[in-house]
Amino acid sequence: MVKKLGQKLYIALILLFLYAPIFILIVLSFNNSKSRSKWGGFTFKWYVELFKNDSIMNALYTTLIIAFLSALIATIIGTAASVGMNSMRKVPRTILMGISNIPMLNADIVTGISLMVLFLAFNYTLGFSSVLMSHITFNIPYVILSVMPKLKQLNKSTYEAALDLGASPSYAFYKVVLPEIFPGVLSGFLLSFTMSLDDFVITHFTRGNSIDTLSTKIYAEVRKGIKPEMYALSTLLFTSVLILLIIVNRRNDRMKHHEKNRSVK
Amino acid sequence: MGVKMKRIVIALLLVLTAVVGLAGCKKSNTPTIYVYNWGEYIDPEVIKMFEKETGIKVKYDDFVQNEDMYPVIQTGSAKYDVVCPSDYMIQKMIKEDLLQEINYDNVPNISNIDPTYLKSAEEFDPGNKYSVPYCWGTVGILYNKSMIKADIDSWGALFDKDFMKANGYDGKVLMIDSVRDALGIALVYLGYSLNSTNPAELEEAKNLLKDQFPMVDAYVVDQVRDKMIGGENPIGVIYSGEAIYTQRENPDLEYVVPKEGSNIWIDGWVIPKNAPNKEYAEKWIDFMCRPDIALKNFEYITYSTPNSAAREMIEDVDIKNSTIAFPDSSILERCKTFHYLGEEVETLYLNKWNEVKSN
Amino acid sequence: MKSRKWLSFPYIIWMAIFIIIPLLMVIYYGITTKSGTFTFDNLALIADPINRTALWLSIKLSVVSTLICLVLAYPLALILNNMKLKNNSFIVLIFILPMWMNFLLRTIAWQNILENTGVLNTILKFLHLPTLELINTPSAIVFGMVYNFLPFMILPIYNVLIKISDDTINAARDLGANYFQTFLKIILPLSFPGIISGITMVFVPSLTTFVISTILGGSKVVLIGNVIEQQFKMINNWHTGSGLSLVLMVFILISMAILAKYDKEAEGKSVW
Numbered sequence: 100m101v102k103k104l105g106q107k108l109y110i111a112l113i114l115l116f117l118y119a120p121i122f123i124l125i126v127l128s129f130n131n132s133k134s135r136s137k138w139g140g141f142t143f144k145w146y147v148e149l150f151k152n153d154s155i156m157n158a159l160y161t162t163l164i165i166a167f168l169s170a171l172i173a174t175i176i177g178t179a180a181s182v183g184m185n186s187m188r189k190v191p192r193t194i195l196m197g198i199s200n201i202p203m204l205n206a207d208i209v210t211g212i213s214l215m216v217l218f219l220a221f222n223y224t225l226g227f228s229s230v231l232m233s234h235i236t237f238n239i240p241y242v243i244l245s246v247m248p249k250l251k252q253l254n255k256s257t258y259e260a261a262l263d264l265g266a267s268p269s270y271a272f273y274k275v276v277l278p279e280i281f282p283g284v285l286s287g288f289l290l291s292f293t294m295s296l297d298d299f300v301i302t303h304f305t306r307g308n309s310i311d312t313l314s315t316k317i318y319a320e321v322r323k324g325i326k327p328e329m330y331a332l333s334t335l336l337f338t339s340v341l342i343l344l345i346i347v348n349r350r351n352d353r354m355k356h357h358e359k360n361r362s363v364k
Numbered sequence: 365m366g367v368k369m370k371r372i373v374i375a376l377l378l379v380l381t382a383v384v385g386l387a388g389c390k391k392s393n394t395p396t397i398y399v400y401n402w403g404e405y406i407d408p409e410v411i412k413m414f415e416k417e418t419g420i421k422v423k424y425d426d427f428v429q430n431e432d433m434y435p436v437i438q439t440g441s442a443k444y445d446v447v448c449p450s451d452y453m454i455q456k457m458i459k460e461d462l463l464q465e466i467n468y469d470n471v472p473n474i475s476n477i478d479p480t481y482l483k484s485a486e487e488f489d490p491g492n493k494y495s496v497p498y499c500w501g502t503v504g505i506l507y508n509k510s511m512i513k514a515d516i517d518s519w520g521a522l523f524d525k526d527f528m529k530a531n532g533y534d535g536k537v538l539m540i541d542s543v544r545d546a547l548g549i550a551l552v553y554l555g556y557s558l559n560s561t562n563p564a565e566l567e568e569a570k571n572l573l574k575d576q577f578p579m580v581d582a583y584v585v586d587q588v589r590d591k592m593i594g595g596e597n598p599i600g601v602i603y604s605g606e607a608i609y610t611q612r613e614n615p616d617l618e619y620v621v622p623k624e625g626s627n628i629w630i631d632g633w634v635i636p637k638n639a640p641n642k643e644y645a646e647k648w649i650d651f652m653c654r655p656d657i658a659l660k661n662f663e664y665i666t667y668s669t670p671n672s673a674a675r676e677m678i679e680d681v682d683i684k685n686s687t688i689a690f691p692d693s694s695i696l697e698r699c700k701t702f703h704y705l706g707e708e709v710e711t712l713y714l715n716k717w718n719e720v721k722s723n
Numbered sequence: 724m725k726s727r728k729w730l731s732f733p734y735i736i737w738m739a740i741f742i743i744i745p746l747l748m749v750i751y752y753g754i755t756t757k758s759g760t761f762t763f764d765n766l767a768l769i770a771d772p773i774n775r776t777a778l779w780l781s782i783k784l785s786v787v788s789t790l791i792c793l794v795l796a797y798p799l800a801l802i803l804n805n806m807k808l809k810n811n812s813f814i815v816l817i818f819i820l821p822m823w824m825n826f827l828l829r830t831i832a833w834q835n836i837l838e839n840t841g842v843l844n845t846i847l848k849f850l851h852l853p854t855l856e857l858i859n860t861p862s863a864i865v866f867g868m869v870y871n872f873l874p875f876m877i878l879p880i881y882n883v884l885i886k887i888s889d890d891t892i893n894a895a896r897d898l899g900a901n902y903f904q905t906f907l908k909i910i911l912p913l914s915f916p917g918i919i920s921g922i923t924m925v926f927v928p929s930l931t932t933f934v935i936s937t938i939l940g941g942s943k944v945v946l947i948g949n950v951i952e953q954q955f956k957m958i959n960n961w962h963t964g965s966g967l968s969l970v971l972m973v974f975i976l977i978s979m980a981i982l983a984k985y986d987k988e989a990e991g992k993s994v995w
Contacts, residue, residue, distance in 0.1 A: 176737060181731075184728075198742060201742050210745075220748060225441055297826055310424045321831060333824050335826055342815055582859045583941060
């Protein structure tokens with residue numbers, strides 16, 4: 100009993116550690132003072148100001164567009180690559196997997212710098228497209244990492260059975276293989292989206308100066324004092340993700356429940 | 365290998381390249397001006413007014429210090445129509461042929477700028493050919509009267525351990541995180557010129573700063589605002605423009621320009637050589653010199669304006685006659701502007717500064 | 724299955740352009756001077772007192788942070804595993820969720836907590852405990868590192884633990900092993916791959932960060948990441964910056980090599 104309590108307490112402490120800063124940020128978004136270190140009373144005004152602030156809205160738009168496009172493109176390239184690599188022999192496959200591990204294991208700062216050097220050395224103007232390409236680059240490995248295990252689990256005979264029954268290879272792929280690996284593809288996409296959304300370092304080096312994502316905007320504001328609108332925005336983003344996750348989780352639970360009931364009958 | 369599928373993949377790849385390509389050269393036809401300015405250094409409202417009145421869309425980026433801005437302009441990794449560096453940086457950029465002359469026929473509002481400031485600006489931009497003053501100010505000490513009981517009038521307060529100890533602090537100083545400013549303060553305190561190029565004097569200044577290191581809580585530029593307002597630190601170095609804002613938020617704070625002298629700086633609008641559109645840049649500069657616009661900016665950022673017409677329009681008498689925003693001649697006499705000292709000395713400064721910080 | 728190798732060609736081309744070539748360029752800049760002649764000077768710059776101190780401090784702080792993360796995460800993963808939750812994606816979510824708040828903002832929030840007049844000290848004062856001077860010291864940076872990278876230690880370990888089957892543990896117990904013996908001989912060795920990938924995922928980003936030190940170090944704590952960032956963003960000397968990056972990469976490679984020796988599962992390990 101004491102042990103159980105101790106365990107629960109430990110979990111609670113770690114969660115407190117992880118969520119304390121988030122709580123602080125939420126509190127600050129209601130602070131009626133521009134200064135981070137002074138409580139000026141409760142207000143909703145930053146939530147109103149937020150939507151009037153073009154530069155934050157622009158940064159949000161850029162962040163989302165880059166996250167979406169880079170995740171989408173990385174998912175397509177990465178899934179195709181996984182399928183391709185899966186039919187390779189062991190040695191080339193291991194080499195390719197090794198290369199895909201480089202951006203994940205290497206330091207962000209080195210990846211960012213090397214991409215910046217690449218773009219500038221070839222006189223490519225830094226901006227939206229350079230950031231997008233950089234994000235695709237570091238997202239592809241996450242897709243491969245999520246899709247590969249699913250491909251390995253795949254039962255080859257179902258695919259062959261489909262061929263025997265007269266399906267064309269591409270038809271068989273879409274009807275048999277894709278549905279099987281789809282959860283991996285989806286989680287690769289979501290992982291990429293999250294990684295892109297949260298990236299600062301690589302964007303910092305490859306953005307030139309003409310575009311801002313939320314991260315680079317916040318970094319620039321660090322020294323000047325963060326605009327309270329930013330706290331409001333992140334609170335909104337956080338709560339919407341939270342609500343979304345709860346809904347998805349509930350639905351999953353209910354579906355599982357449903358299935359169980361059905362199987363009992 | 366399914367031919368059909370191959371076709372699909374190729375089609376997808378084409379779409380991809382199209383998307384990347386389009387995103388890359390997404391150039392619309394709306395006229396756009398690219399502005400590069402210090403962070404939080406303009407009233408956002410003013411940008412909207414400019415867009416509305418001229419129909420030119422503003423792409424606005426900001427930088428933290430002159431040294432961040434310089435490589436961007438120098439390498440041309442991003443191109444701007446109009447930039448707002450400080451005095452010594454303007455001098456450097458003129459010397460390196462990075463700027464183009466302003467055509468004053470397109471900037472009639474220059475008449476609103478007080479001739480005194482135009483004259484001071486000639487120190488770094490002879491003939492006012494390349495720059496139009498935007499804001500100016502001094503560097504000084506901001507301290508919390510409820511935390512430090514003595515009246516401070518010397519830079520010594522930042523370096524004197526005994527003084528700080530006597531007030532019950534053994535290291536709560538906020539030092540400025542900027543090469544020229546930090547070394548400049550040390551040089552002036554030691555009785556040298558803040559434009560010193562003498563290696564022995566610089567070495568002495570470095571040693572003074574190194575001794576100060578244990579007393580320093582943090583090296584900051586703009587964060588000094590929040591920390592002083594919250595009573596986190598009793599004393600720090602600050603630009604005069606920030607001082608007014610902090611005093612509004614926390615009346616215990618007091619700003620002084622120490623008796624040894626200090627730096628007076630002027631930030632001005634300049635047009636880089638590689639500016640895509642000079643005409644827009646001049647429109648922008650002229651707009652910034654309009655009294656109502658200068659006033660709006662002053663009220664938002666609280667940095668002193670060189671615009672005499674705008675100063676006349678300030679309604680708050682306390683601010684209008686504030687010695688922080690508009691110091692009298694006795695203070696101004698002991699302040700000097702920074703000069704560009706050449707690449708070699710600049711590297712020397714940077715090395716000394718890095719030595720201080722990597723204690 | 725017929726050969727679909729060609730499907731990976733776009734990927735191969737992409738990685739060649741955006742991973743291999745850039746790395747080669749960094750190596751090129753790292754070992755040449757501005758005039759293009761070969762030199763080791765850029766690499767040797769790491770011996771310069773300023774850079775050496777920065778690198779040494781980075782190593783020290785990242786090792787400490789990694790150890791703290793391990794010590795905090797392992798028991799947590801064990802407890803979570805013992806709870807035998809049906810829905811373990813929920814666990815993963817709880818620890819991933821904070822990542823949806825921008826990490827710069829979360830780090831800035833730590834300023835509010837750690838400051839001398841901050842939340843932590845206010846609580847300590849209220850409890851009549853001595854206050855702590857944390858902000859702008861190396862300890863604050865360790866706080867920031869542990870905070871930001873702890874989930875990357877928890878998840879891999881948890882993922883490995885839930886895969887250890889009850890049968891294995893029961894077998895050990897049946898054969899007379901007590902709890903600690905079971906832990907030392909069965910659970911710990913089996914969870915090693917998780918520990919290794921956790922260590923990599925905490926150590927590398929801690930070693931190379933420049934953001935956490937900027938926000939929580941008050942520019943008083945200079946890490947190797949800060950030095951490199953300054954070379955590229957302010958001093959604009961690609962050669963020195965690349966040289967220092969190369970040294971940093973060598974350090975990463977060495978630590979990876981050491982870890983890989985202990986890691987038996989080479990391919991297909993899951994990061995999450």
